[in-house]
Amino acid sequence: MSEKVLFVDDDANILAGYQRALRKQFRIEIAIGAEAALKLIERQGPYAVVVSDMYMPGMNGVQFLAKVKEIAPDTVRIMLTGNPDLRTAIEAVHHGHIFRFLTKPCPPESLAMALEAGIEQYRLITAERDLLEKTLSGSVRMLMEILAMVDPHLFGRAQTLRGYIRSLAQTLQIGEIWKLELAATLAQVGLVTIPPVVVLKARAGHSLSEAEQEMLERVPEISHNLLINIPRLEPVARIVLYQNKHFDGSGFPRDNVSGYDIPLGARMLKVLSDMCDLEESGVSRRRAFEVMRKREGWYDPRVLEAAAATFVSPAEARQQTEVPSMAVSVRGLRIGHVLASDVYTADGKLLISAGHRVSEALLERIRNFAEVTGIREPLYVEMRPGSGLVQAA
Numbered sequence: 001m002s003e004k005v006l007f008v009d010d011d012a013n014i015l016a017g018y019q020r021a022l023r024k025q026f027r028i029e030i031a032i033g034a035e036a037a038l039k040l041i042e043r044q045g046p047y048a049v050v051v052s053d054m055y056m057p058g059m060n061g062v063q064f065l066a067k068v069k070e071i072a073p074d075t076v077r078i079m080l081t082g083n084p085d086l087r088t089a090i091e092a093v094h095h096g097h098i099f100r101f102l103t104k105p106c107p108p109e110s111l112a113m114a115l116e117a118g119i120e121q122y123r124l125i126t127a128e129r130d131l132l133e134k135t136l137s138g139s140v141r142m143l144m145e146i147l148a149m150v151d152p153h154l155f156g157r158a159q160t161l162r163g164y165i166r167s168l169a170q171t172l173q174i175g176e177i178w179k180l181e182l183a184a185t186l187a188q189v190g191l192v193t194i195p196p197v198v199v200l201k202a203r204a205g206h207s208l209s210e211a212e213q214e215m216l217e218r219v220p221e222i223s224h225n226l227l228i229n230i231p232r233l234e235p236v237a238r239i240v241l242y243q244n245k246h247f248d249g250s251g252f253p254r255d256n257v258s259g260y261d262i263p264l265g266a267r268m269l270k271v272l273s274d275m276c277d278l279e280e281s282g283v284s285r286r287r288a289f290e291v292m293r294k295r296e297g298w299y300d301p302r303v304l305e306a307a308a309a310t311f312v313s314p315a316e317a318r319q320q321t322e323v324p325s326m327a328v329s330v331r332g333l334r335i336g337h338v339l340a341s342d343v344y345t346a347d348g349k350l351l352i353s354a355g356h357r358v359s360e361a362l363l364e365r366i367r368n369f370a371e372v373t374g375i376r377e378p379l380y381v382e383m384r385p386g387s388g389l390v391q392a393a
Helices: 012-022 034-044 061-071 086-096 108-150 152-172 177-186 189-193 196-204 210-217 219-227 234-241 264-280 285-293 301-311 360-372
Strands: 004-009 027-032 049-053 076-081 100-103 325-328 350-352 379-382
Touching: 004 012, 004 034, 004 108, 012 027, 012 108, 027 034, 034 049, 034 061, 049 061, 049 108, 061 076, 076 108, 100 108, 108 152, 108 177, 108 189, 152 177, 152 264, 152 301, 177 234, 177 264, 189 219, 196 210, 210 219, 219 234, 234 264, 264 285, 264 301, 285 301, 350 360
Parallel strands: 004 027, 004 049, 049 076, 076 100
Antiparallel strands: 325 379
């Protein structure tokens, strides 16, 4: 039998007795006290089964087994006590999630049967986990291959976001980074269901019909639905669903979720995605964060500042001065201008976010909207010293 069993007690004589009685049937290791046992689990684990005494100095059996569940969740936990009572049993089950509750003195035969059952349970747990991991790995690999073939640009963006969210997670000291990396990688996988012509129009900054805009707005929902049925990806799917949600509750999806009820991974993705969008439009990273700080209610403030600390170099941070702006009309807007304020349609819909550099396609889009639905004027563009920009009518 290759699986190891760890006995924990504060009495060395009792531990020696367990070894003598069971070493022919099982690979027995012992630890005197909870602290020594935890160190042993970290250094020499995994153990299939951990058997602990209830009453030990410092950390009792319930506290110890609860800690074992945290650091070695696959390990099966068994409690041994010489003074059984209902309250102890309830605490052990609730906090330590024990598999068996045995009373002292426990005959070697009964103890051996409990260990055999525990080892079998451990094998079932690890076999199921291995199967899930293989299924997960295969499913994700397939999605990534599809993404790379269908949309190389999107695949490259996904890889960039994956690296960014890993760095931000380290700054925020967040565990289970794999969930965040998967969410960043697969956040836009739903775009593969959107007609390519619509995706290309959006990337070029061309005007979209109401139906096309609705298609793109639903991409997080489509991505979520593609991921939700893959084993163990439920938390990842939820992050993906809320990636465009504003901290104040506005944005997609249109529900009552807001603030810290939005998954942390989604709040991180919102900051990083918008940072990438602004950079792709020609805005410096420092300027991108200046723009985002002005978007009241959009971002989790802690995440936004952690991202700024992670991705803006100290040299750039020292240059954070207010850039003067000037008012221009749609007619006076020129290619190369950098928008200093958001651009809204006449009915109040956000058309272009501040920070975008005006390209030929973007200028055409603004003029088209001005002609068809109207644009709120004046617009404001950055005016830097020596730029030669003058007030336009």
